[in-house]
Amino acid sequence: MPKLFKYCVKFKLFSVTTLTYFFSLLDWYTICDASKAISRCADHFLQIHAMENPLLLKMDLRDSPAEKDMALISFYKRPNVQWACPLNCRLEGDVAVGLGVNRFFFSTVLEKLKSGFSINFGNYIVTRLFEGEPGHWxxxxxxxxxxxxxxxxxxxxxxxxxLHGGPRLSGLSPAVIHVLFGGSPETATVTLEDCPDLDIRETISPLEGESRLSDTQMERVQSLAYSWDLPCPTENNRKWLFEKLLLHAVLGRVARQIKQLRRGLKETPIWSLVTRRPDAVPLLFPREEAFLCPEVVLQHITWPETDDGSDEDDDCSKETRCRISGYLKQFIANATPPELKEMMKFWTGWENLPSSLSVDIVHGKYPTAATCYEMLRIPCHYRSYKSFSDEFLACISSTQTGFGLL
Known part of the structure; x- marks a missing residue:
């Protein structure tokens, strides 16, 4: 019996409403819509552990990039952690608190998984956990x-x-995902694009065709085949050898890595979801990163009232609110996908698009955001689109420095 339910029974805190809500969370594995099942599953496990001691994740924004990355890694290296416990994130050197800080952390974590950690592992300035081209990592x-x-x-x-509705890790090779969730490497669909080593890709690619291999090509293939305990190429085995070399280059060399990644997933409720709902896997590990569309972002925004209302201040008159709102609409309509992504991180704490975004026109010097409430506050002093655009771009580019420092 889940701990939350036991707690309610022991202290007689349950009601019809409580029980109805609790048991409604248990149907995540029968809901037809996979996206709703993902959300319901996360809520289910968070509710089970809602009464337990929270996890504390701290980062000092005044530290070097390597020190900040090590703080994240140290937090996730701790053994025997119940990851569904409540989470408190704290940014040292910043006044920000609340849900927006949690979002900032998860956005940072997933970005580091994609771009690499600023830690010197093996004589590299940036250590990447995944290699290759997007969609084939x-x-x-x-x-x-x-x-x-x-x-x-x-x-x-x-x-x-x-668990916390954060960004997803996009870009993994379908072959890696296939093996990660129990598929056999021999049944995985592997392509040349999945091979991250361009030298290996160039060496084995001639085997895919039917043209006769040159002496140089034959020598390179033989050297690679011998190093992986495979026979030298012949006219009869070249297709078979191509598949074996490619399979080993993509999956064979990283079997331990995939196994370890699976162990990490199994320590979190995501494993319960993917084992019961295989249809959720493409949503949890999308092939390509979902780019924000200007039209969709604009549809989610609640704009300031443009009637005269009771505000008699000339600086925030109807004309002022319309002008500033127009600048923001123009910026969003013309923004590139990376700019929209940075804007969402500045606005909400991460790049996920919430159900509703709010805009307020205020007195102030620079644009600011209340990330917990998805509220963007824009000063009313701008008199031209260029001045607004220049300062807004500078502000949204500062998300890595935290919140109170903006």
């Missing part, structure tokens, strides 16, 4: 990362972000 073949449990950390990060 595979785990890094670095044994040092495996020995450091970095893919266990990655699995915990992905599962923890799922």
């Amino acid at each position: 595979v785990p890094s073949a670095s044994h040092f990362l495996v020995e450091s449990d970095m893919f266990l950390v990655a699995g915990r990060m992905i599962g923890h972000a799922f």
